[in-house]
Amino acid sequence: xxxxxxxxxxxxxxxxxxxxxxxxxxxxxxxxxxxxxxxxxxxxxxxxxxxxxxxxxxxxxxxxxxxxxxxxxxxxxxxxxxxxxxxxxxxxxxxxxxxxxxxxxxxxxxxxxxxxxxxxxxxxxxxxxxxxxxxxxxxxxxxxxxxxxxxxxxxxxxxxxxxxxxxxxxxxxxxxxxxxxxxxxxxxxxxxxxxxxxxxxxxxxxxxxxxxxxxxxxxxxxxxxxxxxxxxxxxxxxxxxxxxxxxxxxxxxxxxxxxxxxxxxxxxxxxxxxxxxxxxxxxxxxxxxxxxxxxxxxxxxxxxxxxxxxxxxxxxxxxxxxxxxxxxxxxxxxxxxxxxxxxxxxxxxxxxxxxxxxxxxxx
Amino acid sequence: xxxxxxxxxxxxxxxxxxxxxxxxxxxxxxxxxxxxxxxxxxxxxxxxxxxxxxxxxxxxxxxxxxxxxxxxxxxxxxxxxxxxxxxxxxxxxxxxxxxxxxxxxxxxxxxxxxxxxxxxxxxxxxxxxxxxxxxxxxxxxxxxxxxxxxxxxxxxxxxxxxxxxxxxxxxxxxxxxxxxxxxxxxxxxxxxxxxxxxxxxxxxxxxxxxxxxxxxxxxxxxxxxxxxxxxxxxxxxxxxxxxxxxxxxxxxxxxxxxxxxxxxxxxxxxxxxxxxxxxxxxxxxxxxxxxxxxxxxxxxxxxxxxxxxxxxxxxxxxxxxxxxxxxxxxxxxxxxxxxxxxxxxxxxxxxxxxxxxxxxxxxxxxxxxxxxxxxxxxxxxxxxxxxxxxxxxxxxx
Numbered sequence: 001x002x003x004x005x006x007x008x009x010x011x012x013x014x015x016x017x018x019x020x021x022x023x024x025x026x027x028x029x030x031x032x033x034x035x036x037x038x039x040x041x042x043x044x045x046x047x048x049x050x051x052x053x054x055x056x057x058x059x060x061x062x063x064x065x066x067x068x069x070x071x072x073x074x075x076x077x078x079x080x081x082x083x084x085x086x087x088x089x090x091x092x093x094x095x096x097x098x099x100x101x102x103x104x105x106x107x108x109x110x111x112x113x114x115x116x117x118x119x120x121x122x123x124x125x126x127x128x129x130x131x132x133x134x135x136x137x138x139x140x141x142x143x144x145x146x147x148x149x150x151x152x153x154x155x156x157x158x159x160x161x162x163x164x165x166x167x168x169x170x171x172x173x174x175x176x177x178x179x180x181x182x183x184x185x186x187x188x189x190x191x192x193x194x195x196x197x198x199x200x201x202x203x204x205x206x207x208x209x210x211x212x213x214x215x216x217x218x219x220x221x222x223x224x225x226x227x228x229x230x231x232x233x234x235x236x237x238x239x240x241x242x243x244x245x246x247x248x249x250x251x252x253x254x255x256x257x258x259x260x261x262x263x264x265x266x267x268x269x270x271x272x273x274x275x276x277x278x279x280x281x282x283x284x285x286x287x288x289x290x291x292x293x294x295x296x297x298x299x300x301x302x303x304x305x306x307x308x309x310x311x312x313x314x315x316x317x318x319x320x321x322x323x324x325x326x327x328x329x330x331x332x333x334x335x336x337x338x339x340x341x342x343x344x345x346x347x348x349x350x351x352x353x354x355x356x357x358x359x360x361x362x363x
Numbered sequence: 364x365x366x367x368x369x370x371x372x373x374x375x376x377x378x379x380x381x382x383x384x385x386x387x388x389x390x391x392x393x394x395x396x397x398x399x400x401x402x403x404x405x406x407x408x409x410x411x412x413x414x415x416x417x418x419x420x421x422x423x424x425x426x427x428x429x430x431x432x433x434x435x436x437x438x439x440x441x442x443x444x445x446x447x448x449x450x451x452x453x454x455x456x457x458x459x460x461x462x463x464x465x466x467x468x469x470x471x472x473x474x475x476x477x478x479x480x481x482x483x484x485x486x487x488x489x490x491x492x493x494x495x496x497x498x499x500x501x502x503x504x505x506x507x508x509x510x511x512x513x514x515x516x517x518x519x520x521x522x523x524x525x526x527x528x529x530x531x532x533x534x535x536x537x538x539x540x541x542x543x544x545x546x547x548x549x550x551x552x553x554x555x556x557x558x559x560x561x562x563x564x565x566x567x568x569x570x571x572x573x574x575x576x577x578x579x580x581x582x583x584x585x586x587x588x589x590x591x592x593x594x595x596x597x598x599x600x601x602x603x604x605x606x607x608x609x610x611x612x613x614x615x616x617x618x619x620x621x622x623x624x625x626x627x628x629x630x631x632x633x634x635x636x637x638x639x640x641x642x643x644x645x646x647x648x649x650x651x652x653x654x655x656x657x658x659x660x661x662x663x664x665x666x667x668x669x670x671x672x673x674x675x676x677x678x679x680x681x682x683x684x685x686x687x688x689x690x691x692x693x694x695x696x697x698x699x700x701x702x703x704x705x706x707x708x709x710x711x712x713x714x715x716x717x718x719x720x721x722x723x724x725x726x727x728x729x730x731x732x733x734x735x736x737x738x739x740x741x742x743x744x745x746x747x748x749x750x751x752x753x754x755x756x757x758x759x760x
Contacts, residue, residue, distance in 0.1 A: 057710070061707065087673050089470055094703060095707055098710050109493045109498060111489070112467040112473065112489040113489055116489055116505075117505055118502035121501065122502045286476070311435075316438060316470035316474060316703070317470045320471060
């Protein structure tokens with residue numbers, strides 16, 4: 001998507017009399033916006049934005065933080081109605097404070113862990129504050145019934161992502177990992193959730209209808225780590241051009257966020273929010289037990305031959321967690337593990353290719 | 364003629380080294396020790412429990428190599444040094460700590476503590492991200508209470524409300540006194556040098572006899588004030604001398620190439636803001652014993668205007684006030700490499716300074732030698748610019 005398309009995306013929503021709300025993180029409880037009839041988009045990465053980051057931010061900060069800064073300051077984004085500034089990592093939360101139009105920003109508080117007593121009450125109270133804020137800003141009332149209805153759709157969207165990913169469980173996997181990642185990237189930007197669900201289903205059917213391009217001998221790689229959208233093409237293509245195939249993306253654009261489920265029948269919807277969002281296997285959580293459990297499960301389900309941990313420069317949550325992830329893979333699961341640290345430039349492409357090719361060959 | 368430092372200062376400057384021996388003596392006497400890293404640690408609870416508190420922030424580049432066997436290289440040196448010391452057992456304070464307390468302040472520390480727990484008994488307190496009473500006090504109270512219970516369990520003691528109340532009063536007294544130390548910088552010329560001010564406030568972390576500590580600081584403050592009123596200033600009066608506020612977090616290990624150089628080149632550091640600066644000292648704990656002491660303690664710490672919280676409006680207001688009150692001519696933000704919270708927030712500080720009409724210098728550094736020359740040159744240029752501005756302002760008067 002380029003700048004013109006982004007601008008048009010927003011103006012089309014406005015033409016349909018729907019407000020637009022954007023977030024950059026999967027901790028944000030999207031059911032609320034769907035329930036409010038707003039167009040909600042999660043943007044993990046956008047190419048071609050004007051550079052603002054280099055004027056506002058320090059240099060040694062993660063490329064996603066810089067990219068979110070660029071998006072929010074880009075003229076093509078100026079009509080966006082609301083930006084959810086989630087307090088996930090340090091870089092992002094501090095960057096949000098520096099953005100020029102603070103009026104459309106809303107800080108949503110993410111907890112520091114999943115297993116403390118305070119976590120569930122905090123999620124519930126933050127959800128309530130967010131609902132109040134939407135009422136205050138847009139005069140939209142969000143009822144429990146709206147939420148249940150919206151959550152049914154959001155659940156369906158999540159399921160459609162998981163189901164699309166699951167086509168890789170077969171041997172050989174049904175598609176190249178890059179095909180799935182790219183399809184999801186495009187589908188994610190459809191303004192209507194029903195269209196997104198349909199698009200994911202269609203992608204799945206299309207990929208299944210043709211013969212798999214993947215050889216049986218391809219090494220099955222489980223990819224985990226930071227959000228991948230800014231670096232996916234060089235990472236995945238390097239894997240898949242060198243004898244590997246990505247069977248699953250644990251990253252937050254794909255499985256991590258999509259395995260969550262909102263219990264629409266739960267009597268207290270706030271409890272359902274807590275259940276759903278407490279279950280986020282993100283490195284911001286300390287300790288991140290859920291991620292380790294998820295990796296164990298995915299290695300088995302997708303019959304992975306190796307785990308590749310993709311981290312972005314200066315992403316402290318994921319880079320510091322590498323040590324534990326390595327211990328988990330080596331000592332507990334007994335699966336080959338490699339970590340690469342990269343950024344959105346192509347400067348390290350040669351080095352990445354050498355390392356990834358050697359890793360896959362060793363398998 | 365500038366006077367020599369009062370004798371009292373040397374003890375503070377040397378407190379960290381002397382502290383190693385003192386700590387061993389305390390341990391030999393059966394005292395228990397709680398190692399801490401951060402201004403968010405509720406000192407009232409540790410003190411009420413009869414534990415000795417000591418700062419564990421790493422200051423040496425030596426253990427960093429060891430730390431990097433488990434931590435990424437692109438991480439703040441303080442985190443790596445602190446962790447490396449624990450891995451190597453090379454810091455006596457960490458070695459003697461019966462319990463280490465961490466907070467989920469910045470991402471790097473929060474994730475590092477997970478690894479540190481493999482080496483030391485740890486209690487990690489979760490902080491709110493948003494420093495707002497309505498949205499965060501409840502969770503924060505829950506974490507402070509959990510911390511108190513954790514201490515009770517670990518040391519097999521009971522901390523009563525009376526103990527907490529007593530500790531609150533004592534810690535308020537200490538804090539108010541330390542704030543007065545920074546107030547000495549309001550004089551013109553300042554009644555204390557910035558280097559000495561830092562020696563005292565930093566040294567306090569490593570002095571374990573509360574009463575004696577209080578008396579010594581009192582003596583310093585009184586002596587400085589007395590000297591000033593007698594016209595004996597620590598620096599020559601000079602209308603062109605730049606008055607600086609230094610801010611940032613965890614940069615003590617860089618003092619020689621930063622704050623010392625500023626004063627050597629003729630500036631006066633009149634106040635410190637940020638971690639260990641005036642920020643934490645101006646807000647005391649409510650002493651109304653009819654209210655739950657844990658809630659009162661939590662309220663104070665919720666207001667710590669550290670760069671790890673967002674949106675950090677409280678800090679920006681405080682910075683603006685500090686510039687006015689201390690009549691600062693320039694602001695220096697010292698941040699450690701890869702410290703996202705303080706480094707990213709420096710842009711917001713720059714905007715506050717701009718609105719106040721003073722310049723800001725951002726120094727990013729770490730614990731290794733090599734950048735002294737470059738930093739010195741930048742400080743020189745910064746000070747010259749301020750002098751020029753002052754000269755111009757004077758010529759208009």
